[in-house]
Amino acid sequence: MPGQAGGGGFVVELEKFTGPLDLLLHLIREDEVDITDLPIAKIADQFLAVIADLGLNQAADYLEMAARLLRIKAQLLLPRRLGDDEWDDPRAELVRRLLEYQQIRELVDWMHVAAGARAERYARGYEAPPPDAPPAPLRIELNELLAAAERVIALIPEPTLHRVVPRPLDVEGATARLHALLAERETFGWADAVGPQATLVDVLSTFIALLELAKRGTLTLTQPEPFGPMVIRRESPREAA
Amino acid sequence: MSPLAKLLEAALFAAARPLTFEDLASLDPEAGEMAVEAALGELRAAYGDDHGVELLEIADGWQFLTRREYAEAIDRAQFALRPRRLSPAALETLAIIAYRQPVGRLEVDEIRGVDSGAVMDKLVERGLIEVVTRGEGLGRPLLYGTTPPFLEILGLKSLDDLPRLDELSVALRRPAPIPDDDP
């Protein structure tokens, strides 16, 4: 007898269902009811019974579906006024998902047949040892690389482009030099401060250092007459305070 | 057969996988496309009904496969390994990815109603799906698509050989009697 072909009724087994939607669809088919007008109360009870039987009532996905079914059932039981056009059928979302899923199952059946037919054909079994030749050349298109770079850039939430600005100013060096001068002399002029053969960078660095030290009260800057030379004078800490 | 047809035959025999037209054309850089086309025709004619193997178009390429009627005998003798069958969950996941590609894991989970991470990892491992790009949304999710080996296990020439969704939905509307179920 063709015992294994086709199927003798529905044998409920764990692997039979790929998920709660699969089980639900199975119940609907078994009852030959219309998906678009789902008898929720009945289906929900059956669903709960099956997952309890199969021990699936521990599985989160099945449990979530059970909860969803019960909620829809409860919503349907709530009284509603006649002619209430605002009413949304609480089953709508589930029905949409079921129809979508049913389509997928149909495809699965088709693919199952196709894979079965292909499995009845054998490809060449013997594979010749790989030729003693250099490996295939690698090909990378610049476009591919750039597209990859673009994908990567898009991954970084805030594109942080670090621009490295050269900092030739040496304010620290100038400050140290001024401290050394102040330790030796109480007053000195700009020429002493900036040193011999000063570059533009030296001038700027020294000037910033002078302003900073003046602000801190380490020294005072005075210019006794307009366009006259600048006098740099040491400020004692006590007086500064 | 022409020398070119014999060369193609040898190459197709040597390769355990489908070879594309470009693959075949590259065997003899001096042969033009027309010549390759003609040689392929010659080869198909030579492997007609009178052979135990036939030349089939699969996964955008050509492959020699044994005729279906010999499957049982070869199976019984156990000279060759039968390809592993895919589980219903794997087929379901593949179906969704085939039709929705590029598609992210969340969407697959949602359609199936179950977590599909483990199944998808297995399918990636078997080379049936692969990450093809990243999505736009939050976290730029990985999006998956099918591979040539996917077409190979179904024996399809291209994704176009899959039934169209609208063809299916028509069939789905009526409560279809389950075929072959009656004893």
Add this chain to the structure above:
Amino acid sequence: MSPLAKLLEAALFAAARPLTFEDLASLDPEAGEMAVEAALGELRAAYGDDHGVELLEIADGWQFLTRREYAEAIDRAQFALRPRRLSPAALETLAIIAYRQPVGRLEVDEIRGVDSGAVMDKLVERGLIEVVTRGEGLGRPLLYGTTPPFLEILGLKSLDDLPRLDELSVALRRPAPIPDDDP
């Protein structure tokens, strides 16, 4: 060919190893030795000079092998065709290293959001990136950069020929709406 010869053909094609006479005879328990012998002869005749493959009796039994005169072309084609391509993950990693070099693994991981160790090992193996120096930080991490073969494969004279990142964004990004600072 006789059905038995076709069956032998299919089995010999599908088998991963040479098949002995006993193997072949076991395919059809009802066929006698004489019939198998005759079918083998038929098959040898069918795969005569006019084919790219031949049926050979080698030490362990019978096997279809490609004719030697085509071996060279097939070997040549096997490496000439299907230039290997990099996976999206490998390309992304390579892009990061090309633009950020010298760069450590941690930084690459951080930018891609996934562990990139295996991908980077592969890229090193393929000679596309190499350790160029060590970083300053904790543990003095290995820093990677691209190699001359990387430029060669891309057809670039030097790294300066890589488009600048800001050019890239302009070229590849969709025109983004200018952010409104003042409401």
